[in-house]
Amino acid sequence: MHDAPAHAVHQHAAPTSFIRKYVFSLDHKVIGKQYYGLALIAVLTGMVLSWLMRLHLGWVNLKIPGLHLLSASGAPGDVMTPEYYLQLMTMHGTIMVFFVLTTAPFAAFGNYFLPIQVGAEDMPFPRFNMMSFWVTFTAFLVLISSFFVGDGPTLAGWTQYAPLSAVGAVAGPGQGMGEVLWASAIAIFCVGQLLGSLNFITTTLDMRTKGMSLWRLPLSAWAWFITSVMGLTAFAVLMPACILLILDHVAGTSFFVASNLVINDQLQPHSGGSTLLWQHLFWFFGHPEVYIAIVPGMGVVSHVLIANMRRPMLSHRVIVYSMGALAVLSYMVYGHHMFVSGMNPFSSLAFSFPTLIITIPSTILVLIWIGSLYGSKLRINTASLFALGFISLFISGGVSGFFLAQPSIDIMLHATYFVVGHFHLVMAVAAIFGIFAGSYFWFPKVTGRMMNETLGKVHFWLTFVGAYCIFMPFHYLGIAGNVRRYQAFVDDYLVGLIPLHRFITVAALITGAVQLIFLYNLIHSGFRGEKAPLNPWQATSLEWSTPSSPPPFDNFGGRHVVVYHDPYQYGIEGATDDYVMQDSPAQIQSVRDEK
Amino acid sequence: MATTVDKPADLEQRGDHLRRASSGNGGGLVPAEGRLPSVEDRSPAASTGIWVGLTAISMTFAALTSALVVRQGASTDWQRFTLPSVLYFDTCILLASSITLELSRRRFACALGGLRTSVAGAASWLYLTFVLGMVFVAGQYVAWLQLRHQGMYLSTNPSGSFFYVITAAHALHVLGGLGGLVLVVFRMSKSTLRRSTLDIASRYWHFMDVLWIYLFLLLWFKM
Numbered sequence: 001m002h003d004a005p006a007h008a009v010h011q012h013a014a015p016t017s018f019i020r021k022y023v024f025s026l027d028h029k030v031i032g033k034q035y036y037g038l039a040l041i042a043v044l045t046g047m048v049l050s051w052l053m054r055l056h057l058g059w060v061n062l063k064i065p066g067l068h069l070l071s072a073s074g075a076p077g078d079v080m081t082p083e084y085y086l087q088l089m090t091m092h093g094t095i096m097v098f099f100v101l102t103t104a105p106f107a108a109f110g111n112y113f114l115p116i117q118v119g120a121e122d123m124p125f126p127r128f129n130m131m132s133f134w135v136t137f138t139a140f141l142v143l144i145s146s147f148f149v150g151d152g153p154t155l156a157g158w159t160q161y162a163p164l165s166a167v168g169a170v171a172g173p174g175q176g177m178g179e180v181l182w183a184s185a186i187a188i189f190c191v192g193q194l195l196g197s198l199n200f201i202t203t204t205l206d207m208r209t210k211g212m213s214l215w216r217l218p219l220s221a222w223a224w225f226i227t228s229v230m231g232l233t234a235f236a237v238l239m240p241a242c243i244l245l246i247l248d249h250v251a252g253t254s255f256f257v258a259s260n261l262v263i264n265d266q267l268q269p270h271s272g273g274s275t276l277l278w279q280h281l282f283w284f285f286g287h288p289e290v291y292i293a294i295v296p297g298m299g300v301v302s303h304v305l306i307a308n309m310r311r312p313m314l315s316h317r318v319i320v321y322s323m324g325a326l327a328v329l330s331y332m333v334y335g336h337h338m339f340v341s342g343m344n345p346f347s348s349l350a351f352s353f354p355t356l357i358i359t360i361p362s363t364i365l366v367l368i369w370i371g372s373l374y375g376s377k378l379r380i381n382t383a384s385l386f387a388l389g390f391i392s393l394f395i396s397g398g399v400s401g402f403f404l405a406q407p408s409i410d411i412m413l414h415a416t417y418f419v420v421g422h423f424h425l426v427m428a429v430a431a432i433f434g435i436f437a438g439s440y441f442w443f444p445k446v447t448g449r450m451m452n453e454t455l456g457k458v459h460f461w462l463t464f465v466g467a468y469c470i471f472m473p474f475h476y477l478g479i480a481g482n483v484r485r486y487q488a489f490v491d492d493y494l495v496g497l498i499p500l501h502r503f504i505t506v507a508a509l510i511t512g513a514v515q516l517i518f519l520y521n522l523i524h525s526g527f528r529g530e531k532a533p534l535n536p537w538q539a540t541s542l543e544w545s546t547p548s549s550p551p552p553f554d555n556f557g558g559r560h561v562v563v564y565h566d567p568y569q570y571g572i573e574g575a576t577d578d579y580v581m582q583d584s585p586a587q588i589q590s591v592r593d594e595k
Numbered sequence: 596m597a598t599t600v601d602k603p604a605d606l607e608q609r610g611d612h613l614r615r616a617s618s619g620n621g622g623g624l625v626p627a628e629g630r631l632p633s634v635e636d637r638s639p640a641a642s643t644g645i646w647v648g649l650t651a652i653s654m655t656f657a658a659l660t661s662a663l664v665v666r667q668g669a670s671t672d673w674q675r676f677t678l679p680s681v682l683y684f685d686t687c688i689l690l691a692s693s694i695t696l697e698l699s700r701r702r703f704a705c706a707l708g709g710l711r712t713s714v715a716g717a718a719s720w721l722y723l724t725f726v727l728g729m730v731f732v733a734g735q736y737v738a739w740l741q742l743r744h745q746g747m748y749l750s751t752n753p754s755g756s757f758f759y760v761i762t763a764a765h766a767l768h769v770l771g772g773l774g775g776l777v778l779v780v781f782r783m784s785k786s787t788l789r790r791s792t793l794d795i796a797s798r799y800w801h802f803m804d805v806l807w808i809y810l811f812l813l814l815w816f817k818m
Contacts, residue, residue, distance in 0.1 A: 124640030194651050201647045206640040232647065236654035244662065244760065252750035255666065272670035272753065277662055284658070 014553035024134070026126035027553060031133050032112030033446070035103050038137060039435075040519075042099035045144075047512050049092040056080045058498070058505035060488040071152050074173070083173045085487035086155035090174075091147070093158030094182065097289065098189055099140055101428065104435045105296035106231070107136070107196055110224035112446065114200060116543045117221040119209025119561045119583075121554045123199040132199070136192035143185035150177040157485065159286065162256030162278040163263075166248040167270070170263050180249050183242045190239035193231050200228030209542075211563030215317070216582065218541045218567040219306075222320050223299020226327045227292050233331075234288040241281035248273075279341055283334035290427050291330045294394075295323055297434025298365060301387040304441045305369065307539040308384040309376040310578055312568040314368050322361035322368075329358040339407045340414045348407040355405040362398055366391065382456030383537075386437035389464045390430050396468075397426025400475060415485070418478020421471045429467045436460075436518070443522075444536045448549040449529030452521050459517045466511025473500050538579055541567050545583050645795045649802050652768060656806060659764065660813060663757045667817060674752040676818055679741035685734035686811055689769075692727035693804045695720045696797050703783070703793055718783055721776065724800070728773045735766045754818055765803070765810055772800050 015021045025031060055062055067075035074084030115123055123129050146153040151173040156165040160182070169176030204217070204225040217225070244255040248270070256278045257270035302319060306312055313319055335343065335351030369391050378384055400422040403409050413419060436459075443451045482489070482497055489498055535544040547557040561583045569580040572588050580588050667673050699720030705711045739759065747755040775796045782788035 125644060198644055198647050198651070202640045202644045206643050232651050233654045236651040237658040240655050240658050240662070240760075240764070247749075247756070247760065253756040254750070254753055255662070255756065259672065272672040274666050274669035277665050277669065280665060281658060281662060 024130060026122070026130050028111050028115050028123050028126070028129060029446075029550065029555075031129050032108050032110070034133050035108035035111055035136070038133075038140060039100050039104035039108055042095050042103070042140065043432075046092050046095040046100060047515070049088045049095070051509060051512055052080070053085060053088055053092065054501075054505040054508045056085055056487065057489075058502040070147065074152050080487075082487045083155055084152065086157070086485065087153045087174050087178070089485065090155055090157050090182075091143070091153050094143065094186075096428065097158055097293070098186065099136075099143075101293035101431050102193065102231075102289070103136065105300065105431055105438070106224065106227050106292060107132070107193070109220075109296065109300065109435075109438050109442070110200055110227070111196070113442065113543055114221055114224050115203055115207065116546065116551060116555050117218050117541055118203060118207055119212050119542050119556075119563060120203060120207035121556070124202045124207055125195075125199050128195045129199050132192045132195035134192075135195065136189055139185045139189035139192060142181055142188060146174070146178045146181040146185075149181065150174070152178055154179040154182045159282060160245070160278070161282075162245075162248075162273070162275045163258060163261055163268075165278070166245060166256040166273070167261065167263055167268055168249055170266055170268075176249075180246060183245045183249075187239050187242035187246070190235040190242070193235045194239075197228040197232040197235070200224055201232065204228075209561050209563060212582075216563055216566055218299075218303055219313070219316065219319055220296075220299040220303040220541075223296050223302075223323055226323050227295045230288045230292050230295070230327050230330065234285045234292065237281060238285035241278065241285070244281075245278070276338070276341060276343065279338050280334075283337045284331070286337065287334040288327070288330040290423070291326050293427050293431045294434075295326060297390055297431045297437075298323060300434050300438040300441075301390045302369070303541070304383045304387045304437045305373065305378075306568045306570065307441070307537045308379040308381065308387075309372060310379075310570045311372070311376060312566075312570065313372045316566070316568070318364060319368055322364045325361040326358065329354055329361070333358055336405060336410070339410045345407075352405055352407055356402075359398070359402060359405070362394075366395055366398075381440070382451070382453055382460055383437050383441035385457065385460045385464075386433050386440060389460065389467075390433040390437060392464075393425050393430040393433055393467065396472075397422055397424070397430060401426065413478055415483055416478035417474040417482045417484055420484050421474025421478060424471045424474065425467075429471065433463075433467075436463075439518075439522070441537065442543070443525065444532030445543055445546070445549050445551070447526050447529070448532055449525055449527075450532045450536065451525040451529060455517055455521045459514060459521065462514040462517075463511060466507055466514060469507035470504055470511060473504055476500070538577060540565075540569055540579050540581050542582055545581055641795055642791060645798055649799070652802075652806070655764070656761075656810070659757075659761055663761070663813070663817060666753055666757070670753060672752065674747075674754050676742070676745055676747050676754060678815060678818055679738040679745075681734050681737045681741060682811060682814075685731050685738065686807065688727050688731045688734060689804050689807050692724045692731065693801050695727060696724040696800050699724060700793055700797050703788075704790065707790060714783055714786075714788075718780070721780055721783065725773060725776050725780065728769060728776065728800075732766050732769055732773070735762055738762065758814060758818060761810055761814065765807060768806075769803050772796070772803050775799060 014027075015025070020026075022030060025034075052064060052067070055064055061079050063078040064075070064080065065078055067078045067080065071084060074081055074087060080088075111123075111129070115121070143153075154160070154165070154174045155172055156175065156179065164171050164175070165179060165183075167175070168179075204221065208214075208217075244253070247253045248255050248257060252269065254270035254273040256275055257268060257273040258275055259270070259272045261268040261270065298319075302313060332354040333351060335347055336355045339348045339351075373388075400418065404413060404419065404422060440451055440456055443449070477497055477500060478484075480493075480497060482494060486494075489495060489501070532549055534546075534549060537544075542561060542563070543551075545561060546552070546555055547559070562585075563582050564585050565580055565582050565588065567582055569582075569588060571578055572580050575586065575588060580586055699717045702711060702720060703714055703717035706714045706717060739762070742755065742758065747758075749756055749759050779788060779793055779796050782792065
């Protein structure tokens with residue numbers, strides 16, 4: 001009876017038709033790849049949008065050939081209007097946060113590897129899993145459709161602050177249909193992620209194979225599990241918030257619009273709504289979302305580093321506890337986004353305290369990574385380089401968080417490029433480095449071929465230097481008083497900063513173009529890469545115990561794996577190699593005993 | 596410095612799980628041999644899954660509750676109104692449906708345990724539960740009509756807006772539960788119903804019941 005759930009999923013044979021195998025597939029591995037593909041399309045879209053914005057910021061009124069094809073009204077004569085700049089910025093943020101930083105590290109890698117790492121044949125609810133992807137894909141289409149409907153996408157920023165987001169078309173281009181499409185897309189996206197989180201949580205709790213206790217889960221599996229708990233609770237709050245926003249538009253309700261609001265000389269029909277209510281609901285989701293983006297990266301990077309250090313982290317459990325603490329605290333700090341919103345100053349103090357507290361688990365994680373790396377003979381390959389890059393960016397971006405956590409300093413820095421630099425480094429680029437680390441590390445398992453290491457290292461160094469060239473100057477701009485979300489800098493004190501903006505633009509264009517190396521490597525290696533051995537990194541966790549790369553339909557080829565060891569048995573004396581796989585029944589000298 | 600093999604941790608606790616999950620449903624009867632073919636096949640994943648799903652639903656309604664409380668506190672134009680009288684009737688109906696579902700579950704367990712010869716009794720109570728659920732949803736619709744009659748439309752005042760949104764969100768979830776009951780009835784008629792499926796369906800149903808009591812009290816105090 002005990003193995004019923006694990007086997008129940010794949011009682012049927014592997015599908016043979018193209019549609020069931022590659023499109024509406026129930027296989028978690030295919031769904032993981034679909035999510036990865038969606039994230040790739042989304043990241044390329046988001047990157048092109050950022051290029052357009054950067055070009056406009058560096059050279060206002062620059063003609064960008066062909067831009068009028070995207071929007072005749074937004075770019076008459078190929079010159080971007082101020083409103084269109086804001087529309088592109090909103091779409092850049094939305095696409096990146098939801099469809100890249102949530103889908104790639106969490107949904108894509110998690111779908112592919114979580115069931116394998118726990119020793120299961122699939123997730124417990126494969127139909128929900130399939131729906132999760134297609135619902136997310138639909139959300140992406142709905143969002144993108146706003147480019148081509150009416151006067152384009154919403155311009156209210158990815159945070160969609162009310163009342164701008166709630167009053168309708170009178171507020172500007174894209175605030176009518178574009179706004180409704182945005183809110184609908186995000187509500188649909190929430191449904192997809194809730195279905196995904198449901199599967200991730202039950203997979204971790206109920207689908208673990210014999211011997212796989214919770215403490216034997218690899219750190220990546222822990223990270224996906226913790227992230228899914230955050231996703232379950234955070235997206236369940238954003239969804240009703242989006243529905244209320246839609247109702248303000250289409251049903252004339254007044255959830256988020258205050259009384260007597262006059263916009264463009266028109267008195268708004270709404271009465272007595274609370275504009276702060278949106279911020280409360282949004283940031284209750286929004287701050288956990290930051291950790292939904294970064295925690296999987298923490299798990300993946302730990303996993304990659306351990307395999308390349310050939311020894312476990314200083315403390316497996318403290319890493320898990322720290323990630324758990326981040327998840328819990330992430331719900332208690334959201335008010336730090338609202339220090340200058342007119343919220344009660346005492347609330348600011350109450351939110352400042354946990355915000356400073358949350359730096360403790362982050363710092364512990366960093367110290368464990370650095371302490372474990374110290375003195376290790378780290379194998380330098382592209383995956384481990386990106387893991388190191390992740391830590392570097394996480395520290396650089398995290399340090400500025402200390403400043404922003406204090407209301408008195410935040411009042412000055414709020415809504416400046418300092419904040420933009422902070423979150424781009426700590427949650428966006430760091431998370432993307434985590435995605436790259438995972439991509440280079442797991443590519444041999446997913447495709448059965450190796451990626452080109454030389455191209456990988458070139459990709460790493462150019463991206464690493466490029467990321468710092470783009471985002472470090474943001475901090476300086478912010479301290480100099482450069483407000484974010486301005487489309488042009490005409491004030492005296494800002495004109496002097498334009499050369500720096502041009503430098504950032506050039507850096508962004510080059511760093512973006514460098515990603516083509518990755519794309520080429522990904523596609524070329526997928527077809528022509530060197531054949532990969534079953535376990536190219538000599539790693540210990542269960543994804544490397546599958547009988548083939550890519551793993552067969554049921555992951556373990558009909559074998560019911562049994563786990564005998566903790567996940568990271570490296571540096572084992574007396575083993576045939578220096579490591580012992582998790583499912584190896586070999587007797588080993590326990591690392592714990594050694595200590 | 597002992598040389599050991601780390602033994603597989605004892606994960607064979609699914610029997611425990613079974614006992615826990617089946618408590619409170621008529622004495623935790625273990626299916627007798629030769630009964631419905633799939634009854635012995637419990638699904639712990641679905642059992643966990645329903646709790647996970649209910650957590651998400653709780654968060655959604657917690658968000659709506661806090662939105663209501665903040666919105667009421669922040670505005671000066673909150674119009675109180677009399678709750679539609681049909682809601683009291685609706686509440687009784689939903690409570691009754693929980694009882695009938697529990698009666699059905701008990702009879703089904705007895706049938707599995709060999710204490711009864713057929714699942715007909717269980718099926719009857721299940722049909723009644725379904726009908727009561729339909730009556731509840733219809734009753735909520737009547738409540739909206741009554742509210743319209745008071746002159747309170749969706750956009751008239753935030754108090755009414757919240758009333759419509761919260762009751763509609765709950766009614767949608769009840770409709771989802773009715774969909775689940777249809778599945779249960781269908782499987783029971785085909786003799787392929789697992790006890791775990793009925794357990795999970797009833798857990799969801801009772802949760803909707805408790806959630807409604809909470810929402811009803813919330814609306815009663817705030818409207």
